[in-house]
Amino acid sequence: MAARAPWQRVWIVGASTGIGAxxxxxxxxxxxxxxxxxxxxxxLEAHAARNPGIRPYPLDVTNEAAVASCFARIEADLGAIGLVLVASGAYAPLSVDEFKAENFRATYGVNYMGVIHVLAAVLPTLLNRRKGHVAWIASVSGYRGLPKAAAYGPAKAALINLAESLKPELQARGIDVSVINPGFVRTPMTAVNDFDMPFLMEPEDAARLTIEGLAARKFEIAYPRRFVAILKFARLLPYRLYFRLIRKFVMK
Ligand SMILES: NC(=O)c1ccc[n+]([C@@H]2O[C@H](COP(=O)([O-])OP(=O)(O)OC[C@H]3O[C@@H](n4cnc5c(N)ncnc54)[C@H](OP(=O)(O)O)[C@@H]3O)[C@@H](O)[C@H]2O)c1
Known part of the structure; x- marks a missing residue:
């Protein structure tokens, strides 16, 4: 059972499937x-029909104007939003044979600019209120460069850096910032993976840990713990050793 939620109203972008749902x-x-x-x-409507309390607000997060008007509509309908969580994202493995700018634009558009569009829409209101919590899902793949993640990984690294960059200023203005870095979670996104995913988690556990971390107003919420510890250690390794391990364990 997750920790008791301290918010009355929450907006989740990317709530139709997976962790956000x-x-x-x-x-x-x-x-x-x-x-x-x-x-x-x-x-979203099917989700709402099964769960009273969920209200559908369809949206393409790559459309900046649509994000702004969606947030205005939500607050007009439901009242002040206490937590905004961006869980939208897209992943496609990218090999050097498919190195097209379009692949990068598409991945950045959803994963990175999606978060920027949401922040641009909500921050003026939250700053006026001097209250609120903004959070987004990055990934442990943002810790260090990984094979086949040349489009996805840098977008996630940028999201971690974005959170580090915004936290001090927003915190001083009464707004909490959290970044969520999951390892592998069983969702439609990872269903395409054709390899054994280490430390694979169920979405129920990922969601529970996410809610607990957000309720505790943690800055980084990363799971599963052992996988995160390994990857954080790998972040400290010198390049020669890091690439040797990648060749041995990831590209085998
Ligand atoms: N699963 C993992 O192992 C894992 C690990 C690390 C990080 N993550 C991150 O966790 C987040 C959630 O992923 P997930 O695994 O739960 O994947 P998922 O089941 O594929 O969920 C992605 C969500 O994003 C929405 N979405 C995609 N494009 C969108 C767009 N243009 N506008 C609005 N919504 C959009 C999808 O709904 P629609 O298709 O209906 O728009 C869906 O609700 C993502 O940021 C992902 O990168 C996942």
């Missing part, structure tokens, strides 16, 4: 009103 479900179970966004209106 499960966070929405668990929060709704605790009596939180959840504005749930993603592109798929049907999935």
């Amino acid at each position: 499960e966070v929405a479900r668990q929060l709704a179970q605790q009596g939180v009103i959840v504005a749930a966004s993603a592109r798929s209106a049907e999935k």
